[in-house]
Amino acid sequence: MGVPDQILPILLGLAVLAPLASFVIILLFGPNLGKQGVGGAYVATGAIVCSAILSFLAGFIWLSSHMPPATVHHHDEHHEASDHAESKQHGPELHGSLEQDSHFALAKFSEEVEGDESGEHQDEEHGEAAQHDADADDAENFIPPVYTGHWYSLGRFMVGTPYEADVSINYYIDSLTIIMFCMVTFIASCIHFYASGYMHDELHEFTDPEVIMKDGSNLVRPGRYHRFFQYLSLFCFSMLGLVLAGNIAMTFVFWELVGICSYFLIGFYVERHSASTAANKAFIVNRIGDFGMLIGLMALWASLGTFNFGDIDRNNDGTPEEGLFSLMRPEASNHKLQAPDGMVALGAKDRIEELVLKAEDGTTREELEDDVAEMIPVWREGELEEDSTKYGYTLLVIAGLGIFCGCVGKSAQFPLHTWLPDAMEGPTPVSALVHSATMVAAGVFLVARFYPVFAPEVLFVIACTGCITLFIGATIAIVATDIKRVLAYSTVSQLGYMMLALGLGGWTAGVMHLVTHAFFKSLLFMCSGSVIHAVHTNEMTEMGGLRKKMPFTAYTMLVGCIAIAGVGIPSALGLPFGLSGYYSKDSILEQAYSYMIVNPIMGSVFFYAALGGAVITAFYMFRMWFLTFAGEPRDQKRYDHAHESPKVMYVPLVILAVMAAGVAWPFFGELGTEGDTYGFGLYNFIEQGRPLGLWLENDMASNHMFSDWLELSWPHESKSHAANIKGPVGLMAIGTAILGISLAAAMYLWRFLNPEDARKAFAPIYNFLVNKWKFDEAYNAVFVKPTHVVAWCIATFDKQWIDRFLESLVFGTRRISGFLSTYIDKLCVDGLINGVASRCYSIGHGLQKIQTGSLRQYVMFIVVGTITVFVLLSFWSYAIAQ
């Protein structure tokens, strides 16, 4: 128990820090590392390989101490499932049996919880948040193992008071973390190797064909090989930090850091205006998402005073501070989602104020606090007589939506998806790593990580967003001719799938698709990079027939295409087997189907959108493959020039192709037997990280804010594995894949359907799609332009109005003082003084005659004056006396 507790944070911490060290080394010594900085690649690759080794080490340690639950559902359920299969013919009864199932599960749950209480207490004594050795038998009260801990504080507030809080750097390690670590480091290592070949142009003077100088020549600049790896290292550090983050604030920090790395990498060709614009766009659009995320953070912080995911025992005194998850889903209420006390109190701020102001004199603070604590459950449930507001619930929804907003930005979901296609301005390894496998998947990761906090409303929004995104992405990908853009839109679309899965309650399905997608999409991107490397163009219209010239690239890419199309043998045929995409995509479709059963209206929208998306996916992927590799070369010059990439590039391709095919295979499971389809494989590993409260409950939630107009409930994910769902969905899935592939083949391989005709027939739709649904134009008109106008207005206001106003004040003051000086000063005051002076002068002038200058006369005057004074005084005293 103690070993993983202590060693995992160290291993993973080192895995995070290794790329940072590489970044610092390249930053400081970059150009001096080898010839033209070629050593930068070695340093960076070494660092990420180190990280990968550490991550896999951590993975093995993890697996050795925590066996994943072998199965989700019980053997008993097997019968139920077969019942379902039978009852499928009688549609109306379906609902009833599902309910039975749920009753059963609940009963089962309560039974086992009682039996396991002692074990839980033991865990608490160990001071760890929740550790549990799980095996197949107690799957249903499985408590996901989590390691949390504290590294250091960024800021602490009100230390020593009851309101003590801090924002700190800490970690949260569960199986999701481990999986993400392994996935990210593995793919990143491959891409580092690949990039060291791909970027070799940068080793010498680089002539940028896309930048034309004033004198008409192409820009020639020194290579920036090391700079590229420097950014990559920083990115890896940020990405791993993001995964390891133990609180949402730290997540936000790394969130921004991956954003800035993405900014640098997209804008790697800084001289290209399009690149720097795309970089700006990416960062700013992400910031819009972060704006929402900040709001979510604020709502959480203001109400709960903590950012931590799990319970963290900072002081090692056996009293862990409660984290967000245990606050939202307290153990006392069976991990059911509820607005925590803090949120209720914040929501009912006015109520509390009323209470305080009404309190009698002399009520102590403790008494007040007790009163409030007493009222909180009442407020939470809206049980007040005059007011049935469920205080705090809005905040809960806002927090969830806010966090999701960040995910929308990062994962390029509608309506913030526009940056991702533009981000293809960056070098292709960047697209492979950052913009398909890792960073954009971080949004999905965060949704998965934050799952316990999302209220049903939020999940619904997530599902809707995912659904819209997958459709938009897929449709645009059909018409794109830039090979990387096809993949970019495909990424958008696949991310939509993941979101949809998560939104529909398919936690494992979503995460699993995240992992499998990372492998095959990075593979696809790297293949496209290899092609671009060979033909020096992105346009598929100038390619064709390349499979002869570059077989490794062509066939690894084909593996990727098959994987993403989700080709495999459906379970209905008895031997469910396929490439990785098959497992994950089928899970998603199954969950959507299961959802559709419970919620027929919205569910069918989601399900058929997903199904349609699957057709389109298969279609555009194979369209891309056929256009690139099959048929005759359309541009002979480029074809002649083409060649297979060097070994350092195609070896990673092969490795990734293997992974893309096999990452989701259930290795130690009993293949083929119904019910235990998923053994000791990726699925179970992910399942091990399923947040508390999602595993145990039946349906996730059925009461929500818009229950007035929409009845929704979220079926438990385990139900989607029932044979009555698996069977038809598997068939439908393979059907869509085949449909899509054959459509593509018909149009681009065998050419008995002319794409040109289709284009002409659907010209308006085609144009609409080519213009990417006109999002950019719309955003430009609605947001960018008005912002500039407002900025201009404010700047003008500042300069013209405020300054004018001040200047007019000054002018006015000067006028007034001018007036004062002319009229008051000169006429009145000066006039008075001058008048007096001139009178004095004239009097003096008159008196001048007396002033003879004769001393003797002066004596006379003195004497006369004295006499006069005497006489006057005596008269005066005489008068007084009278």
Next chain:
Amino acid sequence: MFLLAEATSNAAVINWHTVFFFVVAALSCGFALAMLFSSNIVRMAFFLVISLASASGVIFLTGSHFVGAMQLMIYVGGTVVLLIFGVMLTAQEAFITMKTKAGDWVLALIVGGSLFALLTQAAFSVEAWHSTDYQQDLVKEVEKFNKDVIASMQSDGRAELDVEDRKLTKEERVTLSDLQKRIRHGYPELTGQIGLALVGVRTDQPSVEATGYTGYLLPFEIVSVHLLVVLIGAAYLARAKKRSAE
């Protein structure tokens, strides 16, 4: 003359003090007038000397012996000699006699006369200033006191005691000290008192000294400095003459 005769005959007490006063006053005023009406600067100086010397006599007659002596020494012996030096230095033929216009004379005399009338009227208008018998009255009081004391001593038998043992009663002592005070007050019996007052010690008014109001040390110092300044100033002015001559 009639008046004088009548005065002397009528005078209850005619004493030398009065006689001398009239003599010196007449001398002083007369020579002052003479100086006024003389037009010769040299004679004027001579008349002034006599007038001031007589004025010092007047001062002696008020009992201010030290001041009178100073008057003689500083004025007559110093200032006037200085003046005479000035006269001699400037006494050229043209300036020995300078006639003033008659109109000026008339005007000056009218004005001066009215001033004199005013001042004299003021001098005689205060009743208390008339009481010229003060000294005599005081002497009489002392004599009366002596008589009373002797009488009372004889009546109550103190006279029979030895001289050393004769004690005054309390009332008598008070009266005596009061009388002594009245006699002594302001009497310039000791020049030393003036000197002490100038260095800040008032022996004549011990009660005053206790309050912290001491004598004339500060004015004395100021005057000293003033004199020094004057000395220097005079020297400077005299020196300036030479320079301008160059």
Next chain:
Amino acid sequence: MEWLTPDILTEPVGLSHFLAVGAFLFVTGAVCMATKRNTLGILMGIELVLNGANINFVAFASPYFREDNLGLDGHLMALFVIVLAAAEAAVALAIALNYYNNYATIDVDKANELKG
């Protein structure tokens, strides 16, 4: 002329008599200042004026006439006046000599620089 009754002369001299002498000297001095054209004459007038004032001081200080006399204060004041008069005389003489040197005259009527 009621106050000029003969008994003034018949009485023993009092304070008023001294004051009268002082006043006479003062007035004489003033008239002297007003009539003499000679600078030194004017100076002499000043001396007389000061003397008159001095007699007043001394008279008020005299113990012969009144009980509430000025006492030592009067004497000292008179002394100061004498000293200052001496000083004044010295300066005035210096001025006069200077004047004489500059204008070659001692006629004050010639010195009308102060004329406005």
Next chain:
Amino acid sequence: MSSVVATYILSALIFLPALGALIVSLLPKDNKDLIRFTTLIVTILVLLPTLLIAIPNGPISFDIAEPGMQHVVNNSWIPTFDINYFLGLDGISFPLVLLTAVISVFAMGASWSIDKYVKGYCILFLILLAGMMGVFMSLDFFLFYIFWEVMLLPMYFLIGVWGGPRKEYAALKFFLFTLFGSVLMLIAILMLYFNSDLRQLSPEQLVTANVKLYDLDAEINNTVANLVHEDGTSFDDEEYLAVATLYHTQLNDSVHPTHTFNILALQQMGQLPTQYDEKGNELLFDKEILFGKTIQWWAFVLLFIGFAIKVPAVPFHTWLPDAHVEAPTPISMILAGVLLKMGGYGIIRICYPICPDAGYDLAWGVCLIGVVSMVYGAFAALAQTDFKRMVAYSSVSHMGYVVLGLGVWSATPGALYDSTSWSMGVKGAMFQMIGHGISSAGMFFMVGIIYDRVHHRNLNEFGGLMSKMPLYTTFAMILFFAGLGLPGLCGFIGEAFVVLSIWKFSMVFAVIAAFVVILTAGYILWAIQRVYLGAEYKGPNEDEIVEIKPREISIALPLCIMAIVLGVFPSLIFRYMDATIDNQVQSLSTWTDEVKTPRLQALDDENKAKELIEAFEKLGQENVEANKQVLFVQPNEIEQEAEEQALVKIEDKLQVSLPSD
């Protein structure tokens, strides 16, 4: 020995630069380098003691556990008006003093480009430094005001003589604005002074406030008043308290109030419950003077305007862009790095603690101004074409965070006096001041570097500097991203903490504040794109673009390092301010609980009574007057029942009156 050093160290911080100015004035005018190096050495000499205080475990180290004043110097200066030479450091002032010392060294280093009247420049620079130090350390209101003015004049000349083409205009604008603010401040100072009364403070409070104990009687003689024994040793706490008690009794024997300029004592007075004299009139700052507002309300408003001008907050900000654009680079650095912080410092040190009641009522206004500044500054920055002007407006926006953070009074009854958010806001604002001090000084320096080379600042005529000056661009990027609030750099912590703390106070402000992060990203990235990125340089003087020089590196590099270190280890700064700010926030929260809440209760009761009366009046009751009296005389006793009874009556009357209609 160390205690002696500790006693004089604060005075040294002020008088060293002054002495330096004297020395520089004696140097020959033509030896420019000598003058510059002397000045630089003086600024470094000022920095050293502050570093000595900053480093822990030294003889004169700052005690981070002590919330009160440290290294206090208190000598009487003008005893008649209780004006003292009273200096001290605490967790609020010390980080700013440190910042001042650091930025001054860098600004002096950046002053080598000044070639005109170097001697006068250096003298003014040092006087300015002395003034800034004085402002941050003085605890006597009068002394504070003097230093405030001392600082103003050198700045005027530094802008007006060494500035750009419109320097006279800018200098005059700066001067008039600041003077206007300080006049308002002076009025407030005098208002507070003449209404202060030391008699109201207990001996303990007198001790806490370090009030100078004057000898009213012979009993407190000079040695005792200076708190030293005859053998020169200092008093211990008990003896100090004993003397203070004696002083207290002496004060209370007097009929007349004893006024004070002591800021700490004024804070104590401001936080007392309402005091009444025998006639029942309010004492101290609770008197009503104008329009029914109390003295502290007016004082708060006046002081706040004074400080807001310095911050500068919209709408008092327009001096800033002009001053920055015209000022020479080092002066811009000082201006942005230190001078703006004085506004924030004044608000946290003076406005809120002395006038808490007004602060509580006006927190909305303060926050509104902060938020408006943030948005306004960001939008204005977005529209600028002048590089320096853009940075100046970004300062307005960033300092808006400071005002906002300081204004957040979230420890309300509705939050049960939970002071966490408030503490976070204040700390965030303080950190933002430090972070902005570094990043904005750096940004101005970066602008200055390029301006020195190409002599223009038009954003649209740059471009491609990254390839021409890669090192410079790296530094500039770090500093600009620090300004953008990128995590890991110094700008982030302050911004994030401030924004996070607002929600509890007001959700609307919080959303707007969070919105600004988008605009900030917009204008900074856009500027970076136009200046540093791109293929080629588009403006004039292309030949003169050379890579950053060693002297410039020696300034830019430390700034960048500080920006990163503070961003990663904010506790380096927080450790100094934690105790003080927590203490201040806690005492104000307690004040809200114990003093403000009863007032609010009274107001609440009064309003309820008024509502009832209005209801009566609507019904045309004849005996309204009688009811009014009953209701107003004992507003506190209106209980639920009474209300209900009144309502029943109203209903009865309604029923009676309805048929008559």
